[in-house]
Amino acid sequence: MDYQKLTEVMRRLSIEAGAVIMKIYEADDFEVKVKSDSSPVTEADEAADALISAGLRAAFPEITLVTEEQAASHLQMADRFLIVDPLDGTKEFVNRRGDFTVNIAYVETGVPTRGVVYAPARGRMFFTLADGTAVEETGALDPAMMGDVTPIRVGTPDNAALMVVASKSHRDQATDDYISKYAVRDMTSAGSSLKFCLVATGEADLYPRVGRTMEWDTAAGHAVLRGAGGDVVRFDDHSPLTYGKEGYANPFFIAYAPGVELKKP
Incomplete structure (x- = not known):
């Protein structure tokens, strides 16, 4: 290429x-x-x-x-x-x-x-x-x-005061329950793949997604976040979120800046 x-x-x-x-x-x-x-x-x-x-x-x-x-x-x-x-x-x-x-x-x-x-x-x-x-x-x-x-570059997270971004249109109790496991300084909401970009620029440290997404929803934001030093992992076992899956459906996932101490579900 x-x-x-x-x-x-x-x-x-x-x-x-x-x-x-x-x-x-x-x-x-x-x-x-x-x-x-x-x-x-x-x-x-x-x-x-x-x-x-x-x-x-x-x-x-x-x-x-x-x-x-x-x-x-x-x-x-x-x-x-x-x-x-x-x-x-x-x-x-x-x-x-x-x-x-x-x-x-x-x-x-x-x-x-x-x-x-x-x-x-x-x-x-x-x-x-x-x-x-x-x-x-x-x-x-x-x-x-x-x-x-x-x-752009991810920030250096303070695990005692994290900045979290969550979905504007798909926020639910399961998401809030997971976020409650962290010490959160502040939260913001954003639509679409902008959430990945807010982590990529250091405007947020953590973006958990407990809900249905497809690979076309996430691939571009994931690429930008990778290029800024961040990563995206599966919600269940924190293994890498991969692409080219049959049907192109994603599992739940977490996008984050390295240094965030990820919590288990």
Whole structure:
């Protein structure tokens, strides 16, 4: 894989998809449909998916592409693949809360090694460079030219006063029960894969997810967090969270900065 090309293409497509999404988001109204799993899907999901899929297939025709909005792609299995959630956080989008993201990632032998997470309504863009390290790009985002990027790095946790981030739309008692095992200084909530990025920048130390997710929900954020020195493990036994699983469904997991003393369920 040409990682420099991959970085440029993923970044460009995420910005272009973000522009399409925001045009629909800022309209007076948009159509919301319900998928077979009862989750919502909008015309923004579909338009962003079409743009990203076409761009990735043109740039990397030899690489398997898995995307949330194309059910047939969920039957494919490969050691190396691109995986896309064109609009992660559709509930946040529908409710106009802003915490939705464009997620594109590249997985190699079970590990998401490169990725981009773009939150167009928040103006925040996180991605991995060709060498795998993670950065945040600020300022006006030009799809044709990378602007100012700042390396990001996980913080140094204080286990007597941890900062925890949890889901905005999927918070439940099981999550709260697990968080209660830690000494928490403060908590914040965020939608979509932004939670991984808050750990990656040191704005949070710990993100436990006790709930259903799919690999396209997490791969890009996981890649960014890895590039910033963090990690993601299974909730049950703290073994690595791997990708390319049959059906692309995840177990519960914990994203964290090294130094957090992880608690058992």
